[in-house]
Amino acid sequence: MTSTALLTDRYELTMVDAALRAGTHDRPSVFEAFGRSLPRGRRYGVVAGTGRLLELIERFRFTDAELEWLRANDVVGAPTLDWLADYRFTGTITGYREGEVYFPGSPLLVVESSFAEGVVLETLILSVLNYDSSVAGAAARMVSAARGRPLAEMGSRRTGERSAVAAARAAYIAGFGASSNLEAGRSWGVPTMGTAAHAFTMLHDSEEEAFRAQVDALGPSTTLLVDTYDVAEGVATAVRVAGTSLGAVRLDSGDLLTLVHDVREQLDSLGATSTRITVTNDLDEYAIAALASTPVDSYGVGTSLVTGSGHPAAGMVYKLVARQGADGAWVSVAKKSADKATHGGRKHPVRVLGASGTAVSETIYVGDEAPASALASGRALHVPLVVDGAVLGGATGAAGVRAARKHHAAAVAELPAQAFRLAAGEPVIPTVYETV
Amino acid sequence: MTSTALLTDRYELTMVDAALRAGTHDRPSVFEAFGRSLPRGRRYGVVAGTGRLLELIERFRFTDAELEWLRANDVVGAPTLDWLADYRFTGTITGYREGEVYFPGSPLLVVESSFAEGVVLETLILSVLNYDSSVAGAAARMVSAARGRPLAEMGSRRTGERSAVAAARAAYIAGFGASSNLEAGRSWGVPTMGTAAHAFTMLHDSEEEAFRAQVDALGPSTTLLVDTYDVAEGVATAVRVAGTSLGAVRLDSGDLLTLVHDVREQLDSLGATSTRITVTNDLDEYAIAALASTPVDSYGVGTSLVTGSGHPAAGMVYKLVARQGADGAWVSVAKKSADKATHGGRKHPVRVLGASGTAVSETIYVGDEAPASALASGRALHVPLVVDGAVLGGATGAAGVRAARKHHAAAVAELPAQAFRLAAGEPVIPTVYETV
Known part of the structure; x- marks a missing residue:
């Protein structure tokens, strides 16, 4: 089992180092991954990478090899090395199903844990969601443009050799029929062709x-x-x-x-x-x-698919949105700058559906829970992914890919017809915040 | 040692399958990796990924796990499975030094082997060169724009989690001073910060x-x-x-x-x-x-760097340029279509330098060797990388990264001043073909 722990920005570990020393590392915290906007001109986005990410989080462990390198390079102090040696994520992760469509502000992944346990996962979470969702978002547009004709992913040679496997997987979830990439066949059950x-x-x-x-x-x-x-x-x-x-x-x-x-x-x-x-x-x-x-009769797509058709990173960020203070009281937090405003607090998103089952809004309830009335005319978007450190079944492996592909088709079917216009435009439904 | 063999398009293996059956798989062949053009508007490109690629080629082996999957999925027939089981590259690879600058048509990597041995490496070679060179090309422009102020790579979260490591490595070769990515520090000796x-x-x-x-x-x-x-x-x-x-x-x-x-x-x-x-x-x-x-005083760069600043794939292709026929005579080959024309034959590139040591042209001699006279006023661009299957020292590991960074600085110093204009333009020196 190859460790994924160093696929991480150095500052995640120096923050743990400083918080440990200050005694603030254990404060219960809520982090959220979301996109402030969709890639420019897109009508909707597609979440991908979740199942793959959960497997990488299970391998996020600091073995002797990682600890020795961190020690030799003086990245963090001895107490932090001890803390990292024992690290495994013991918190809870809730999020959008893989394959789900999303909109600006959709709280795609919510990580609830101590500050230190949650902050060290930031880089890995964003690397996976940003790349895989970039490909899935482009793939979904190609699938609707193809109007039922089959598509094959053939872009392995136009992206990093491991990103190529992720791209094949994301494209399949978004409705492509096959990929040229053999590892995607072996690891994720994607049909291969060529x-x-x-x-x-x-x-x-x-x-x-x-x-x-x-x-x-x-x-x-x-x-x-x-x-x-x-x-x-x-x-x-x-x-x-x-x-x-x-x-x-x-x-x-x-x-x-x-x-x-x-x-x-x-x-x-x-x-x-x-x-x-x-x-x-x-x-x-x-x-x-x-x-x-x-x-x-059919299309094979390479470069534009694996590079997100002009948007090679989906633009997701990972932010602390709430944490307990020294007194145990929860505090909603948010950065204040005008160009990077965020909404603090724990969120409960609902896809509100009209009478015909067509999506009307992405309504995000900020507070303890969404009101029962909201769920009468909508679909709760959060599902549990990790509970008390245990990755739940269903989202990982080839079975997770099949489930995500199926869910994607159902979620896209709820969108209004304007969602499938290729021309640049606004998100096809509005994002609405409600405080409960 | 994790096998890299399935990071490969299916058609590479089905071509081996068909060539084995036809008895043509063993024909001595020359493949070439090159870009038909630079990313649009760029004045020069930067080769990156070579040292990393050589290590991945050493791990390109079909173990029982890969063979069993190929058999179970009926990808190729039994004789091909036997051939793959014995596969290791035994040919010769010649190419541009990592960190070298390049121009349209520059023969960046020349693979000489049997057809089958060379063709199966295509996907891996292009994945690495296309992504890493995309990042290095963007990084070099940022370095010249920064006019001596230091730059740090901070884009790990904006590209696939393994591509992030390659991006940090490529940016360092192109003159960035550090990276946020810890794995790049451990694997490649890139200084880390944050x-x-x-x-x-x-x-x-x-x-x-x-x-x-x-x-x-x-x-x-x-x-x-x-x-x-x-x-x-x-x-x-x-x-x-x-x-x-x-x-x-x-x-x-x-x-x-x-x-x-x-x-x-x-x-x-x-x-x-x-x-x-x-x-x-x-x-x-x-x-x-x-x-x-x-x-x-200094810059940290993320998204635009790891996505190649508008050009997330460098546009390199891998083409058969010569092969022996049944009679043992060499035949130069090239696809004929107007929009994808290629130059057949074995090539010997020389960076022709003017009196002041400034680059004047990328002159590519097609034939057995470059004339001695050409080397009096220029620099031969090809160096041996793999000889009879053995990867030569010097290009791999952290030492290879340091050498590439040093070579890049020297190669950039030869370019005319117009190379560093940011505005879109033509390649700063012409590519000239000479038949010898």
Whole structure:
């Protein structure tokens, strides 16, 4: 079990050091992860990374190796090293289900623990939520732009090698059908796909030899990449080699808006009427929408997906919102600066639904609990994730990914139709604060 | 040793599967990693990730766990599983030194091996080079914009938790002085820094109590965050608590262009003339340049750095450029499409230097070797990295990072002054191809 404890900003540990010395480290505290706004112009956001995060928190332990490095580098004093040696999170984490949609101010994750136990998780929590939600938010837009046609995630090579696995997982939760990334298949049960690159064609003495080698190995239901040389010749060769039961042809270059029509006509004229066309050339949600009128069958998306389509970090922050004082009384706290205002206090968010089941508002009750009346016409958004240090089942592993994918589809189905406009706009429902 | 073998697109393995069956998998081949262009508007790029990549390649092995998953999921056939079980890279890798600057078409990494041995490394090579070079390219611009003032990388929370470590490493190579990321300190010897967040101030009953706790633990040379409530009061409290030997104050919000002047005046009036001012509020290279006229002492940069300042993937590709045919003759290969044209053949890049030692062109000799005359007025850019499967010393580990940082500084010093303009423009020197 690899420790995740040093995937952490140094100041988390120096804060523990100073608080221990002052005797304030044990003050019961409430931290909250949220986004002050959505990525600019987006109508809604998508929470992703939660299940993955819970597993990383279970591995957040300071073993001898971490402690020795911290000691040798004089990061914190001896009492803090002792405290870290015993660290395991014993508090409670409540949050939005993975796959849920969210809005500005939505309290996505609430961590209740001592100050020190909660503050050291900040960096890890934000790294995971910011990256994974960035990808999921972009993926959801691509899924709605594709209008039911399947999408595959193919961006592993355009992001860090471990972020690639997280991206494949997040895209699958947001409705992509498959990924090229094998580790995402092994770790998270994401279906994997892929057949061949241009290099494979160029390895062989002719395109025909390459296609024959591929069909011999993978069968005629494979996808042949037909644009290494001339597309029309490539398509003719593909059907000649694989027959009219050829699974699909892939286009990775050129003007897809005209090319897809030409290739469809050619395939049909050759009798390959059930051979599908998949396109993979620098797509984003706008290019996908533009291809709606063409007879394309599926999309492969890389760079724009794994980099959040212009918003590579979702903009989430992690803030102390309440803590007990020396007298045991709770104090709501909030930074005061005009440009980074936050709402203090423990929050209980409800997605208020109209008569037809369509979302109307994100109503956040600040106080002890949401009133029962609010739940009559809405859905409570918080679920327990960690109770007294124990990670609850259901959210982790491949089963958690399947549950998140299912929940995402249900949550998106509640959104008003304007949510799916690609043009920049305001959040599709307002965030409303109510003090109870 | 954790295997890196499944951090790979499925099609790399299905290509091996088909080539094995066709008997073409063993054809000696040359692959090349390069960028067709720089990130838009950039004058130069910075290679990063190389040392990290070489360590990941050493761990690219298919153990029983990987093979069992591939078998259970029917990814490739039994002969391919046997081939993968024995896989270790036995070829040669030549490339740009880590930290080197690069231009469109620069052959950053050349992999010479059998087709199958080289093709399976594609995804891993590109994941590392694309992400790390994206960060290093952005970091280098921030370093030149800061005109000698120190910069710290603080973006761990804005990118995937493992990419955060790579980002800290890449930024340090490109001239940043430190990082907040502890794992980057442990794994790569990057100096780490950080003291406290707003949460620490709000944990305490007053700003004064918080500052006192911090100074007690970390000494008066610490950095106090003075903008949780009112900045002028925060500065006054900071100097009252820590004395005039206070190390630094940090500003993380507000209009820095005026605020820095005000805080400097206040510190000086309080006698804290050696107390430094560090700013950390959503900076990028443009904001850093805009602060040049203020008495700021250092910068902390987060989101824009770890997301490549608008270019979160450097745009590198990995292409087969030559391979032997069945007759043993070498064939230069290249995809023909107009929008993705590549140059076939084995390449030998030289940074041609003018009389003053200033870079004049990136001249790429295509053929067996660069002419001796070219090296009289230039610098050969390729160095051996892996020879017959053995990773050479020098590029890996913390020593490799130090060497890369040093080399980067030297390579940047060769660039013409126009390289450091922040405004969008063309690559600062042309890329020239010469056939030899």
